[in-house]
Amino acid sequence: MSKVAVFGAGSWGTAFSIVLADAGNDVTIWARREDVCATINDSRENPDYLPGIELPPVITATHDPELALAGAEFVVLAVPSQKLRENLTQWADLIPRDAVLVSLMKGVELGTLKRMSEVIAEVTGAGPERIGVVSGPNLAMEIARREPAASVVACADDVVAKRLRDLCHSPAFRPYSSADVVGCELGGAYKNVIGLGVGMAVGLGFGDNTTASVITRGLAETARLATALGADPMTLMGLAGLGDLVATCSSPLSRNRSFGEKLGRGMTTEEITASTRMVAEGVKSCSSLLDLANRAEVYAPIVDHVHAVVEGKMTAADMLSSLIDRDTKSERD
Numbered sequence: 001m002s003k004v005a006v007f008g009a010g011s012w013g014t015a016f017s018i019v020l021a022d023a024g025n026d027v028t029i030w031a032r033r034e035d036v037c038a039t040i041n042d043s044r045e046n047p048d049y050l051p052g053i054e055l056p057p058v059i060t061a062t063h064d065p066e067l068a069l070a071g072a073e074f075v076v077l078a079v080p081s082q083k084l085r086e087n088l089t090q091w092a093d094l095i096p097r098d099a100v101l102v103s104l105m106k107g108v109e110l111g112t113l114k115r116m117s118e119v120i121a122e123v124t125g126a127g128p129e130r131i132g133v134v135s136g137p138n139l140a141m142e143i144a145r146r147e148p149a150a151s152v153v154a155c156a157d158d159v160v161a162k163r164l165r166d167l168c169h170s171p172a173f174r175p176y177s178s179a180d181v182v183g184c185e186l187g188g189a190y191k192n193v194i195g196l197g198v199g200m201a202v203g204l205g206f207g208d209n210t211t212a213s214v215i216t217r218g219l220a221e222t223a224r225l226a227t228a229l230g231a232d233p234m235t236l237m238g239l240a241g242l243g244d245l246v247a248t249c250s251s252p253l254s255r256n257r258s259f260g261e262k263l264g265r266g267m268t269t270e271e272i273t274a275s276t277r278m279v280a281e282g283v284k285s286c287s288s289l290l291d292l293a294n295r296a297e298v299y300a301p302i303v304d305h306v307h308a309v310v311e312g313k314m315t316a317a318d319m320l321s322s323l324i325d326r327d328t329k330s331e332r333d
């Protein structure tokens with residue numbers, strides 16, 4: 001049994017805490033809101049994010065980071081990507097020096113264009129052997145219901161990747177280890193943007209040919225950028241690439257796909273953002289991924305077009321027409 005601190009009591013932080021508890025660990029969740037801590041501790045539920053799911057007794061919640069981190073062997077981070085730096089800066093000095101930091105987040109920081117593992121390294125000073133990533137087709141509500149699913153746990157250090165694998169292998173959750181942190185993180189961040197694009201197509205009333213085309217060309221685009229930035233292209237064919245893309249783009253549970261669907265029906269980014277408390281990471285990461293692609297001189301037309309719709313500079317209908325109108329080219333280019 002390991003002692004794990006999970007920072008973030010949203011959908012995924014809470015669902016992954018269930019996985020960790022089912023895998024035999026002692027889990028303390030840090031929640032930003034004290035009322036959420038009280039509800040988790042008293043009612044064994046987190047109704048704002050996972051209504052109807054009973055939390056195992058080994059999960060407790062606290063608003064005190066020091067309490068959450070005392071003796072933690074693993075520190076799991078599950079706050080919105082754009083909020084990681086400001087939060088982690090406050091917690092960094094409290095983190096035990098030998099604890100492994102694990103990112104559950106799927107985004108790229110605006111401005112710095114850093115992946116979450118890079119932000120963690122910068123803020124905490126932890127080396128690559130202390131930083132891991134979990135990414136795969138893992139819609140929180142399905143995981144919380146213990147529906148069978150697989151995922152990838154990546155760390156540059158093979159021994160640590162295997163420790164992470166053991167840490168979260170539960171009766172319903174099967175992790176595979178990998179050394180490709182870059183591929184896993186970029187696969188996870190990029191699929192959110194492709195999910196927005198697919199949602200737009202669905203919102204416009206288009207069918208499976210359109211969505212399959214966006215998904216497949218989205219995967220090509222993801223692999224193009226990720227490999228240019230050092231990823232193994234095979235990672236993008238696996239659970240953290242294709243697997244996550246399929247789950248996000250097929251599921252009405254996906255916040256990114258749902259957000260895109262509303263854009264496709266004519267709502268604005270501001271209207272949709274105001275109507276939900278949950279994070280759709282692609283709305284911000286489309287901007288950082290576009291900047292990352294431009295910096296690496298990688299052609300990224302889907303991210304470019306999704307970004308234009310999110311920014312209100314193009315309608316979803318014009319986006320799809322414009323993507324079709326482009327000069328034709330080889331499928332492999």
Ligand SMILES: NC(=O)c1ccc[n+]([C@@H]2O[C@H](COP(=O)([O-])OP(=O)(O)OC[C@H]3O[C@@H](n4cnc5c(N)ncnc54)[C@H](O)[C@@H]3O)[C@@H](O)[C@H]2O)c1
Pocket residue numbers: 008009010011012013014032033049078079080081083087104105106107138139140141277278279281
């Ligand atoms: N929900 C999923 O199915 C899922 C699955 C895999 C990965 N992820 C990734 O996990 C990360 C977290 O997503 P989530 O689904 O748990 O989001 P969520 O919207 O369900 O919850 C976000 C949590 O962060 C907290 N939060 C919001 N603003 C904050 C701030 N300024 N400082 C600190 N905490 C703040 C909220 O109170 C909430 O507890 C995202 O990067 C997401 O892409 C989500």
Ligand SMILES: O=P(O)(O)OC[C@H](O)CO
Pocket residue numbers: 106136137138139140192195244247248253254255256257279280281
């Ligand atoms: O609800 P989404 O769109 O953030 O997707 C959740 C997970 O990342 C799916 O693996």
